[in-house]
Amino acid sequence: EEEEEEKTGLLNPLLQPVLTGDVEGLQKIFEDPENPLYDQAIQLLLEKDIVGRNLLYAACMAGQSEVIRVLAKYGADLNDNTARGYTPLHCAAAWGRLETLKVLVVELDVDIEALNFRQELARDVAARYSQTECVEFLDWAAARLALKRYIAKVSATLTESEKGPGRLFKEDKNIILTACRIRSEWLETQLEASSINEIFEQKQQLEDIVTPIFTKMATPRKFGIKSDLN
Incomplete structure (x- = not known):
């Protein structure tokens, strides 16, 4: 070269x-x-x-x-x-x-x-x-890889959550699993039909679903103290 x-x-x-x-x-x-x-x-x-x-x-x-x-x-x-x-x-x-x-x-x-x-x-x-077309394709590939890695990271976090004290509620876990599965299937079926912006949108949508749930999981639960004076 x-x-x-x-x-x-x-x-x-x-x-x-x-x-x-x-x-x-x-x-x-x-x-x-x-x-x-x-x-x-x-x-x-x-x-x-x-x-x-x-x-x-x-x-x-x-x-x-x-x-x-x-x-x-x-x-x-x-x-x-x-x-x-x-x-x-x-x-x-x-x-x-x-x-x-x-x-x-x-x-x-x-x-x-x-x-x-x-x-x-x-x-x-x-x-x-x-090589403009090659640049555009490799930018697309990088966006696709970022989404795949985020899905993998979320899945790994779910697995780890099963071992720690901050376990997810079953309903929240199912929401995340479904969201990850939908994005994984989208990646496989869309391939080159998807644009970079569409890939970014899929990743953002997944983050919007996952982040509040993981934040809730990481937040210490507060327990009220009942008074016997009442």
Whole structure:
């Protein structure tokens, strides 16, 4: 990705099918014992150039999404990083491979928060190279991740509440569980049909339901003292 980086002189024999999207050819190499490259396939899959990039990076830069699925199936590390901290996601973002980003993030669930040596997210790299559509998608992915994490946090708090003194009333617990389930199902069914604003709205709605209940749970209960003088 960096223009000043050197290029390796020895080409990986799997590079050509990766760059051309020859999925069938790759599958034969990995699955056919008669193929001359069969015994070396895994080694070639993991082999890196002098800056730390393997075949997966090439597939991401070339926008070969189906190849990426195949390489992942055979053991490629989707969250791998180079000597400078660039991940396959960073590379796809820099090259403006929007469909590849969607496969990596939505389908293969890669880490969108990985930082390179400049402390840049993939989103920041996309912005540096003026890949506007990629920036918008990765912003959407970040909003989606924030909602998923909030749902997980709320669920964990519910579990912890069962062990502590500030236990929830059954009715309150059911309200929260239902609210979390609805948002989880919404995330799964909407996928890319949702906008960033809609995701933020869903998170805000959940917070509006959960926060008062958890606040009530954390507030010490006051017990009145009856006087015998009355």
